[in-house]
Amino acid sequence: MAICVILAHPQPGSFNHAIAATVVQTLHHHGYAVIFHDLYAEKFDPLLPGEEIPADAPLPPLLEQHCREVAQAQGLVIIHPNWWGQPPAILKGWVDRVFRPGWAYKFLEGDKGEGIPRGLLTAKAALVFNTSNTPPEREAAVFGDPLETIWGNCIFGLCGVDNFFRKNFAVVVTSTPEDRKTWLQEVRDLVERYFSKI
Template identity: 40%
Template structure:
C-alpha cells in the first residue's frame, strides 16, 4: 500500500507537525506500507488560489502542467492522509485551495449525466487528522458535523474515495488536552492498520 500524507499547517513546531511525525513513524514501521510520501503544502509554497481567465480555462484544469507532479502523487497513493487544524469550523484555506485545484473534472471525477458524477479516484481511502482549540463536541453539537460532512461527502466520496476515517481532536490548546495520548493513538493506528 502506498501512502501520501498531505500536511496543511504553516508551523513545524505545532501539534499538527507532531501528528505528522507520528503518522510517518507508524507508517514506516508498518509492513503494509511499501511507500510513505509527505506533501507539505506550506513548505512547497503551494498556491491555493484557483484562477480562470483567457489563458487558464476551467475545462483544462485536469491537464494544468503546473500541477502534474501533484496529480502523479495522488494517482500513486492508495491512501491519502490529510493533517490540518480546524479553523472557523473547517480546514484551512490552503487545504481547501489544494482540493479546489486538484480535484478537477477529468482527473478526479467525470460528469455522466446522473445526479452524481463518476468518481475517478475509486479504490483510494483517506484519513483526516485534525485538531482544534475548542472541545471535540463543538463540531458535533454546534456545527452538526459540518467538517466531517464536508470532507467525507462533499469532497472525498464525490471523487470516488471509499472509506474515510477521522481523528478529530478537540481541546488541543488546553493543558488537559491529553495530547500525548492522542499522538500515541494516531501512531498506533498507522503502525497497525492494514487497510
C-alpha cells in the same frame, strides 16, 4: 504505489506537525512508500486560475504531479487544524486545484455536470486528522461538525473513497503533554488499523 500524506499548518512546532511526523513514521515502519507534502513549507499556490477550470486544461507540471499522486495513491492522509469550521485556505485551494475532473472524479457520458459524478480515486482508505479548541459536544450541537461533511461527503465520498475516517483532537489549547502523548498513540493506532492490511 504510495500513501500520500498532506499537512496544512504554518507553524513547524505545532501539534499538527507532530501528528504528521507520527503518521509518516508509522507508515515507514510498516514498509509503505510515503509521498509527503507540507503545503506551507512548499509554498503550494492555492489559487485556482480560471484557465485551469476546464477539464481538458493543460496543467503546470507540479500540479499534474499532485493530481497523479492523489489519483494513484494507495491511501490518503490529510492533517490540518479546524479554522472557522473549515480547512486552512492553502488546503482548500489544494483540493480546488488537485481534485480535478478526469483525475479525482468524472461525469458520465451525456452529463453536463448536473448529475452525480463517478469517483475516480483508487485509494483504499482516507484518514483525516484535525485539531481544534472546541469540545466535541459543542462542535456537534452548535456548528454541526462541518469538517466531517466536507471531507466525508463532499470530497472523499464524491471521489470514490468510502473507507474514510476522521479523528479530531480537542481541546488542544488546554491539553497536557500527557494528553498529546495519548493522542499521538491514537494516531499510530489509526494509521495501523487503516493501512496495515491494504
